[in-house]
Amino acid sequence: MKKFIKPILYSISFLLLFTFLFTILNYIGVISGTTLKIFKIITPIITFMINGYMIGKTTDKKGYLSGSLSGLLLVIIMFIISLIFKIKFNLKILIFYLILLIISTISSMIGINRKKS
Numbered sequence: 001m002k003k004f005i006k007p008i009l010y011s012i013s014f015l016l017l018f019t020f021l022f023t024i025l026n027y028i029g030v031i032s033g034t035t036l037k038i039f040k041i042i043t044p045i046i047t048f049m050i051n052g053y054m055i056g057k058t059t060d061k062k063g064y065l066s067g068s069l070s071g072l073l074l075v076i077i078m079f080i081i082s083l084i085f086k087i088k089f090n091l092k093i094l095i096f097y098l099i100l101l102i103i104s105t106i107s108s109m110i111g112i113n114r115k116k117s
Contacts, residue, residue: 004070007054011047011074018043044100050076052104056111067108071101 016091022039027030031039051074059066075097082089 003058003066004055004073007051007058007070008073010054010076011051012077014047014050015043041096043098044078044092045103047108048100048104052107053111053114055104057114058107059108059112061106063112064105067105067111068101070108071104074104075101 018039022031022043026036038074048071051070055066055070056063078100079097082093087093
């Protein structure tokens with residue numbers, strides 16, 4: 001469990017930093033609604049890729065299991081945050097969370113294979 005803390009903290013800080021940055025850019029008027037929606041989708045995907053890769057680099061075996069667990073922890077954190085802010089939960093959000101979980105799993109498998117070479 002200890003090996004998950006550092007990558008998850010990096011992921012959460014990355015998400016918060018880019019959320020803050022995109023909010024400022026939207027407030028100033030540099031980016032519009034469509035661009036903001038694209039970044040809103042791409043930022044968590046990149047975050048989960050980095051998280052899975054970092055977990056894969058630190059684990060010795062079963063990278064898919066470690067990546068799935070860290071991805072699940074991040075999805076649970078995002079779900080709790082969405083409950084706190086009363087964001088409507090629908091099928092589209094569930095599919096997005098599943099995609100993020102799959103991305104984290106695949107990235108950790110890539111990370112564990114890169115470590116051996």
